[in-house]
Amino acid sequence: MSNVSSVLHLIEPLKSETQPLRFRARQPLIRRGELPTAVWYIEDGWSARFKLLRDGRRHISRFYAPGDICDLSWLVAGAADQSVMTLTPLRAVRIDRTRLDARLRNDAALGFALAREALAEMRWQAEWLVTIGCKSAAERIAHFLCELxxxxxxxxxxxxxxxxxxxxxxxxADFTGMTSVHACRTLRELRNSGVIELCRRRLRIVDFSRLVRMAAFDANYLEEPMTAAGAGLAAPGHRTATPECRPAAC
Amino acid sequence: MSNVSSVLHLIEPLKSETQPLRFRARQPLIRRGELPTAVWYIEDGWSARFKLLRDGRRHISRFYAPGDICDLSWLVAGAADQSVMTLTPLRAVRIDRTRLDARLRNDAALGFALAREALAEMRWQAEWLVTIGCKSAAERIAHFLCELxxxxxxxxxxxxxxxxxxxxxxxxADFTGMTSVHACRTLRELRNSGVIELCRRRLRIVDFSRLVRMAAFDANYLEEPMTAAGAGLAAPGHRTATPECRPAAC
DNA sequence: CGGTCTGTTGATCAGTATCAATGACAGTGG
DNA sequence: CCACTGTCATTGATACTGATCAACAGACCG
Structure with a gap:
């Protein structure tokens, strides 16, 4: 993902065990409140970072797929504030936190690479905040599928x-902020309209450009035209601000 | 914010200008698609990071208050993918990006501090994702006020x-993912119930603990009891998972 | 002052949640 | 091999949160 020196490359010598570890499906990798002793480089399988509220509501804030590191935020001191559990059987390489932490204090390249990785993650989260914050159920799911x-x-x-x-x-549903019933109906619409196929744990994108349109998604973040200044054109309706910050709707 | 060597301390020598710069209210600090040439240490005033969708929907993903840095994510290469505008008159110190970037490649302490800062920001965003993703309008606003x-x-x-x-x-409204009309009604409820006072651009917390309860907010992230294992107790309803990840509702 | 923005309230509507029931399927143990 | 169990996807009926539309008053500003 990074260009020159990726975190993955730099942490290569830190892998604690020669053999990756295996987890069964639906096992916790960490529970909220626990102190992480390692981060995991996920070679195969999926997991989810989530939080439970007292009344049972659950929200998933991140999925980890093969190639992801779970989780960089564990490198700041203190207990994990969200839990992570495997969704499928998982194969992952353990990277000892103490050793990584120690090296970080001396190795500028590693710190730089890690900062870059964290900042990229911040950008992704900021985009997803916008999606969760103001898009419809269909747009959220379409966006999620595009991105995934x-x-x-x-x-x-x-x-x-x-x-x-x-x-x-x-x-x-827990990731996109809706109920499973509504996720079901929304997915059905997407399948009925022929943009995706989804069965037996396999997703097929039939019409990517249409899915993108349905998602109001832009891989290169093209949603906002940002014409030269956008100035001089006021937008109508309640969601209006001053011209220089609110280009006309289109 | 950090304990030993904060980013703020480390970037002290990088401040490009002796005098902080001033901006008027409602001015763009950056527009989506532009290449940032500096980050800003905000001494006074407020601003917002946001994204506009084609149809005019706006979502604010972050407010910057005095003491914040706007924005760390600009240190990764490439164009800004969200815009930032001032909400009030602003006083901010310019920190040249090229110089910061150059120092980052050699200075392990700075890279470490920056990584810590970015990771802390990630954690905040992940928490806010949960709030936006599964809380009610009243909870979202109460949570926001607590945190702020x-x-x-x-x-x-x-x-x-x-x-x-x-x-x-x-x-x-744009920050908490609702309309201004509904934000108005929700704020009114909060005022009527006596937990806050809010007038003439001043917020007063009358009953903090009650506000916390209304927010399902926990400053120390106490929402999820995370009893020893949480195991053996299945949760009812649609939003159910395996026992080890779903402690009973309460 | 006259325009613009903000806060406010009321009436109505749409999107999504909730509740309930069913069939398909996988895993388990007798 | 088959009943038993639990999970998952699905559908229908209904309820409710929050959106939309409309109108107006006060604050602020040129």
């Missing part, structure tokens, strides 16, 4: 136009 | 139990 597919494609984890998709509708 | 007050308190920007609050209801 592109992420897996960059890692060579897609075949033709399809990829593994081990998530239940409950998982999708 | 605590953040300002840490920086000594509160007096008694009150603080400046220059945000319009439209700003609050």
């Amino acid at each position: 597919y592109l992420r897996l494609e960059r890692r060579g984890k897609t075949r033709e136009t399809s990829c593994d998709f081990p998530l239940s509708q409950q998982d999708i | 007050y605590l953040r300002l308190e840490r920086r000594g920007k509160t007096r008694e139990t009150s603080c400046d609050f220059p945000l319009s209801q439209q700003d609050i």
